[in-house]
Amino acid sequence: MNAVAKKASWDEAYNFAYLDEQTKRMIRRALLKAVAIPGYQVPFGGREMPLAYGWGTGGMQVTASVIGPSDTLKVIDQGADDTTNAVSIRRFFKRVAGVATTEATEEASVIQTRHRIPEKPLKEGQVLVYQVPQPEPLRKLEPRETETRKMHGYAEYGLMHVRLYEDISRFGHIATTYSYPVMVNGRYVMSPSPIPKFDNPKMENNKAIQLFGAGREKRIYAIPPYTRVKSLDFDDHPFEVQRWPQACALCGARNSYLDEVVLDDKGGRMFVCSDTHFCADRQEKGHRGPMAADPAARAFARSSETSEQKEDDGR
Amino acid sequence: MSALVLSESLGTTVRQPLMRATGVSKSYGDTIGCLDVSFTLHPGEVIGVVGESGSGKSTLLNVLSAQLPPDAGTVEYDLRHRGMSDIFRLSEPDRRRLMRTDWGIVHQNPRDGLRMDVSAGGNVGERLMAIGARHYGEIRAEGLDWLAKVELDASRVDDKPKTFSGGMQQRLQIARNLVTRPRLIFMDEPTGGLDVSVQARLLDLLRGLVRELGIAAIVVTHDLAVVRLLADRLMVMRHGRVVEEGLTDQVLDDPHHPYTQLLVSSVLQV
Numbered sequence: 377m378n379a380v381a382k383k384a385s386w387d388e389a390y391n392f393a394y395l396d397e398q399t400k401r402m403i404r405r406a407l408l409k410a411v412a413i414p415g416y417q418v419p420f421g422g423r424e425m426p427l428a429y430g431w432g433t434g435g436m437q438v439t440a441s442v443i444g445p446s447d448t449l450k451v452i453d454q455g456a457d458d459t460t461n462a463v464s465i466r467r468f469f470k471r472v473a474g475v476a477t478t479e480a481t482e483e484a485s486v487i488q489t490r491h492r493i494p495e496k497p498l499k500e501g502q503v504l505v506y507q508v509p510q511p512e513p514l515r516k517l518e519p520r521e522t523e524t525r526k527m528h529g530y531a532e533y534g535l536m537h538v539r540l541y542e543d544i545s546r547f548g549h550i551a552t553t554y555s556y557p558v559m560v561n562g563r564y565v566m567s568p569s570p571i572p573k574f575d576n577p578k579m580e581n582n583k584a585i586q587l588f589g590a591g592r593e594k595r596i597y598a599i600p601p602y603t604r605v606k607s608l609d610f611d612d613h614p615f616e617v618q619r620w621p622q623a624c625a626l627c628g629a630r631n632s633y634l635d636e637v638v639l640d641d642k643g644g645r646m647f648v649c650s651d652t653h654f655c656a657d658r659q660e661k662g663h664r665g666p667m668a669a670d671p672a673a674r675a676f677a678r679s680s681e682t683s684e685q686k687e688d689d690g691r
Numbered sequence: 692m693s694a695l696v697l698s699e700s701l702g703t704t705v706r707q708p709l710m711r712a713t714g715v716s717k718s719y720g721d722t723i724g725c726l727d728v729s730f731t732l733h734p735g736e737v738i739g740v741v742g743e744s745g746s747g748k749s750t751l752l753n754v755l756s757a758q759l760p761p762d763a764g765t766v767e768y769d770l771r772h773r774g775m776s777d778i779f780r781l782s783e784p785d786r787r788r789l790m791r792t793d794w795g796i797v798h799q800n801p802r803d804g805l806r807m808d809v810s811a812g813g814n815v816g817e818r819l820m821a822i823g824a825r826h827y828g829e830i831r832a833e834g835l836d837w838l839a840k841v842e843l844d845a846s847r848v849d850d851k852p853k854t855f856s857g858g859m860q861q862r863l864q865i866a867r868n869l870v871t872r873p874r875l876i877f878m879d880e881p882t883g884g885l886d887v888s889v890q891a892r893l894l895d896l897l898r899g900l901v902r903e904l905g906i907a908a909i910v911v912t913h914d915l916a917v918v919r920l921l922a923d924r925l926m927v928m929r930h931g932r933v934v935e936e937g938l939t940d941q942v943l944d945d946p947h948h949p950y951t952q953l954l955v956s957s958v959l960q961v
């Protein structure tokens with residue numbers, strides 16, 4: 377990165393954003409179609425991307441195709457900006473596209489995510505790119521691709537409710553907590569990728585563009601801004617998001633998605649925001665949770681670097 | 692009330708057909724599947740199709756049930772809002788809707804007709820959910836109701852069909868199909884592969900349900916005892932053609948075609 381020449385701010389050993397122009401054009405065409413038909417899975421000719429096992433390449437390819445030199449990129453993995461994968465993907469795009477990066481949701485123009493939607497509401501002009509391992513919401517019950525394609529084509533979605541029926545008959549309630557299927561714009565049933573169902577309501581009428589990339593299955597789909605997105609349910613078992621009896625131990629938030637963190641081997645534990653930036657931001661603004669002063673709790677806080685800064689700033 | 696009964700019975704005497712096949716043929720390369728088959732089926736009527744293995748019974752049934760397009764001939768069905776229509780000229784979504792609402796298909800192999808990884812209740816409820824049922828309690832109640840109708844224990848409602856015996860799987864298949872109150876049900880060797888005692892019980896059940904619900908049925912079997920019990924009329928197939936047809940008792944007690952005579956006598960030896 378130090379060796380970056382004046383005219384280009386990225387490592388010129390690579391084409392801008394790593395993929396060749398033809399591939400990016402092909403992916404953009406698929407993206408345009410996906411945006412035009414909300415929730416519809418558009419096939420595309422995927423490419424390989426260099427990354428750690430388990431991340432999949434769909435989201436990376438979408439990001440590479442939409443990002444420009446003036447963009448600011450945020451990468452989150454399970455809500456955190458500081459996991460190994462999030463850090464290395466951020467570093468990758470910094471190198472191959474020369475883009476600015478950030479952990480602040482409101483500063484990012486492109487946010488690549490795995491497993492979460494940021495707590496802070498997104499704005500017009502922002503792009504949220506989801507990494508998708510399995511794009512087909514019907515796959516678990518119908519292994520035949522020819523058949524699922526017809527089901528989508530003819531909007532035959534009874535099977536989706538069979539999946540929810542099975543949940544209730546087994547557990548007494550809809551036990552699906554992530555990849556919870558949604559109906560997009562009243563037409564296509566879609567997998568929201570493995571985000572917690574807590575995040576499902578955020579997809580509806582979102583001001584940002586939501587793009588989904590599945591690399592292995594070579595499918596792209598999208599939710600344009602201000603689109604209806606309904607989580608499937610039964611009249612007598614309505615959709616509900618997860619709730620926690622406690623507030624975030626560090627920032628005191630009562631409306632965020634909480635992760636359980638084990639503090640010691642004596643059963644000590646706490647619940648903290650999974651969205652590390654959201655949590656740090658709240659603490660910076662002076663919000664305090666019940667364990668905010670506990671050194672053990674602070675040490676286990678995911679975004680320790682940011683938290684330390686806060687300690688200095690906040691007092 | 693009596694006026695309604697009267698008009699209904701008048702309607703029956705007019706005998707609007709439910710299904711009409713005309714010159715249906717289907718070959719596999721040089722092998723004849725079925726050849727130039729024509730017949731008319733009326734509401735509530737049960738037609739049996741008998742013949743040796745390889746005589747074309749399954750081919751005919753697959754064409755009639757829209758699972759296999761014929762090479763020649765037409766299959767018309769009395770659609771609820773459109774009247775007699777060629778089922779192979781329907782759009783695919785319309786045809787699929789017909790197949791999962793107004794028709795039922797009981798496959799010889801339950802694996803082809805059941806979702807083995809879905810509970811019995813889910814299997815029965817699937818068609819209801821497919822046509823828009825969105826109340827879990829009602830779907831489940833209806834599922835339990837149908838399990839009882841096919842004499843499956845309510846305690847098995849959450850068990851998967853792979854834990855069921857062959858006879859139970861067959862009964863579950865029947866429940867799964869009848870839940871939308873179809874007007875026509877297709878069955879290919881419904882008692883095939885079952886123990887004799889299990890067969891008898893299943894036949895009794897089928898006869899009761901078909902009569903009680905007034906469903907028309909086309910039943911394919913190589914077993915004359917099955918059609919003796921279930922079918923009003925019989926078609927005897929040989930080398931893909933229908934060689935004899937008529938009322939079941941007449942055909943079985945007084946067969947005219949030499950091939951039918953052979954069939955009947957061989958069953959008597961069994």
Ligand SMILES: Nc1ncnc2c1ncn2[C@@H]1O[C@H](COP(=O)(O)OP(=O)(O)O)[C@@H](O)[C@H]1O
Nearest residue numbers: 719722723724743744745746747748749750751
């Ligand atoms: N998929 C197929 N491909 C080729 N030949 C077939 C196929 N299905 C059936 N046949 C042939 O068509 C003829 C009629 O078969 P079928 O309709 O299965 O008879 P049945 O059900 O009376 O035993 C037989 O000669 C059979 O071998």
Ligand SMILES: [Mg+2]
Nearest residue numbers: 748749750879
């Ligand atoms: Mg057969």
Ligand SMILES: [Zn+2]
Nearest residue numbers: 624627649655
């Ligand atoms: Zn927090």
